[in-house]
Amino acid sequence: MLNKLWKELSIGTGVGVIVFLAYIGVVTLPVLFAAAVLALLVVAVRSRGNLATAHGGRRSGLKPSGSLSFEEIGGQERAKQELIEALDFLVNQEEIARLGIRPLKGILLTGPPGTGKTLLAKAAAAYTDSIYVAASGSEFVEMYVGVGAGRIRDLFKEARQKAQKSGKSSAVIFIDEIDVIGGKRDGGQHREYDQTLNQLLTEMDGIYTNESPRILLIAATNRKEMLDSALVRPGRFDRHIQVDLPDKKGRLHILSLHARNKPLHEEANLERIAEESFGFSGAQLESVMNEAAIYAMRDKREAIMQQHLSMAIDKVMMGEKTDREASREERERIALHELGHAIAAELVRPGSVSTVALSPRGQAMGYVRHNPEKDQYLYTKDFLEAQIMIALGGAAAEEIFYGGRSTGSRGDFDQAMGIVRTMVESGLTELGIIDGSMMTPDRWASISSTMLDQLMERTKAMLLKQRNVFLGSLDILLKEETLSGEGFRKLLHGQPDNALTPV
Template sequence: MRKYGKEIVIGFVPVFILFLQFAIGINMMPFILFACIAGGLLFMAKSRGHLATVGGDRKSKTSVPRQMTFEEIGGQDHAKQELREALDFLVHVEQISKFGIRPLKGILLTGPPGTGKTLLAKAAAGYTDSVYLGASGSEFVEMYVGVGASRIRDLFKEARQKAEKQGKNSAVIFIDEIDVIGGKRDGGQQREYDQTLNQLLTELDGIHTTDSPRILLIGATNRKEMLDSALLRPGRFDRHIAVDLPDKKGRAHILHLHARNKPLDGDEVNLEKIAEESYGFSGAQLESVMNEAAIYAMREDGETISQRHLSMAIDKVMMGERTDREATNEERERVALHELGHAIAAELVRPGSVSQVALLPRGGALGYVRHNPQQDKYLYTKQFLEGQIMIALGGAAAEEMFYGERSTGSRGDFDQAMSIVRSMVESGLTELGIIDASMMTPDKWAAVNGSILNDLMQDVKMLLEANRGVFLSALDVLIQEETLSGDQFRSLLQQFSTEQPLLAQ
């Protein structure tokens, strides 16, 4: 009977209303109208209540099944050390209370995408044996005013409740892309994300370091300059930790971590060499390199991953997948000479820097030269930057040598060269001396670009013209084989150098 109680009531009520209306003569229309209005108001109240409490229904990423450790994160030794020091304020409570140290309320992780900021936050929760709650800044932005602020309140409330439920003394809240809700305010207080930021500031101020469980907020952004100063001040985000791109040692560590579950050809694969060739790659890109290499090996039905698969994976991550563009013979020859111009200029300016010369369409390029930096550099001299410009102009110079004109394939090279010139001007490395770039007019930029690029174009033309025979000896090989390794190319270059000395800068 109980099972069908709802159906019985739904069927009985209309019959009872019809009986009262027609059999007894009672006018039921006012009652029906009142019931409709009351039902509509009740529905609106429930909907509004759902919006107000939507933060409590959010799918927060809590208490990861397996706690991550700092040892599982490669390439961020400085960031890990600084983060451990900050987290010790949660771990060694008695020691910090002895010195009267206030535990930190917030830690801001800044750096390029893919460098491991989220992994560091998860490792922080494992290091402190805390409950972990993860969210993205976009989850707190809604068109309804007050919803974002409500979600912030519910997030901190949820962290405390889960910590108490699991018997933890602390909880780590991680908000990725915090610049979405923490951007600079312009005075308008009616916008949704302004109210969300105000609520976040209020929650940070309300974190009492003596309370249990303690709450630690970790934010991550790659646009620190956009954050509001009220959020960055001490007492809210007390520590700002830079999570930069890994150096060569860090890249090798990351590659070894991601190679643990992959069948590498132990006799051939040299991950240190791959780390050297992947200069400027983030941790996410290095993980993608290992994954793409495994995919290449699987496509070929191979048993292991070889060095060739890893090199192909670097090219794919850097430039995109190989395309099916079919160029004419004339275009292939022009592209080959263009890329050889880059490669010869690179070897003459910086010997041993060419890793591969390829006549394969990838992404938007019909061919490319992959360079192999000898060591990571963070400071550049005028001579080094001028060498980079000469390498960039080498393709256009080679086309002029053999065809008497350039093609649209040099557009990207010129953009790169002009970007280097801009860096030289802003660093005071030109004849203009130390100058504020904002004082430069378009005419001045055109003049300095023309002066530097034209002079270096003449230098690279002379350099390539003296080695014209290298083009002729390498052109047929490149067109036929489509790729030349750095060693193959240097061998061809050395063969010609026995007949005519190579020029070097």
């Protein structure tokens, strides 16, 4: 209030002085010009002071955007522990200097897509209180010679400058999909991304010429085997950390993290969903929770029910339900095809079928959902052969009832061929221990045809004994479109038809 009054008095006094000078005959133009310049200088100085104050307040008062802690990342306890141990070399600089430890230059994160490699890099920057700069490998590949190498230089320069301006002692550079620029050099003609790789190697070698700021390079790839040996050697990427798909405990942790901002019904069982989502990545689990919330919104529910979570798993695995309508003949063929899968699964692995569905979803016109099993990472020959027989069950059922197959078995055959390849490369076939790269296409075709033909005959012989089960469950599946695993097992074991329970 006093400041405002003082301003008004000052302006009034100035105007009065100028009027008085003009009245007595003094030329006032120079005075007016000097007053205008003085006013502009005062405004500029005050504006600059306000701007500096605003910047200072933002620098000291607010948390940097995008910060992420390791506690907010689920399902990667071993990878987080390895990464934290490596980052401690950057944090505890006095300790590593006392012991004569060379600072780490790079950390390579490898693993399937969607497992959280980018999140780990962001958490690493927050853990070390470092500047975080990110880029993708594709950003450095250009058709013009020297552009990629120049961008590598600019990336490291930017990290150093940002660290110095922010008063940080270190910076973390994250390069995603580094195999794009770090692939093996074949010794052929000079290529643009060879220059880019050479520049990256040079930058990594020269990272610690200055003690501050220290720069740590974290890179991620799904194809570690494609990287050049000069890039992954010790002294450049000193730590190779495998970021695998989460186990059941990790999946439950991830689901719990993504459920924090979502209302769950008291009957919703995330542990059950963690069991059913074997093989899901962290990104897929996040999608499951998101899709479940969408289903709850469609049903106008206040909370996410267990059925919404189950539907979300089907959506992530196979896609959304479609409006495709098949003829009566096609629906019967599809029903028999899915029943072939279900019966084969129950015979080779009792209690495994959860639901048999005829509703189209994604590219599939029907599907069989299996009950969750314990996480398993080693497979025997008998187990893999059983998996192939389950995959061939649909085609075998079509041959039994129609005398031939349809194009609906294409995906099943792809799955079966993949299992055969796994068995060959694991030494579980009559070929014994063999290098898969030494196999010719004709040899692959021969061993695959032999194995699949033998297992197809075994599957058909097994299903031929279950014609009554096919016929007894076909009408209900056509009418209700879904059949529960419990009801299906009752019919399989010879109980009355009314024991069947549609889902």
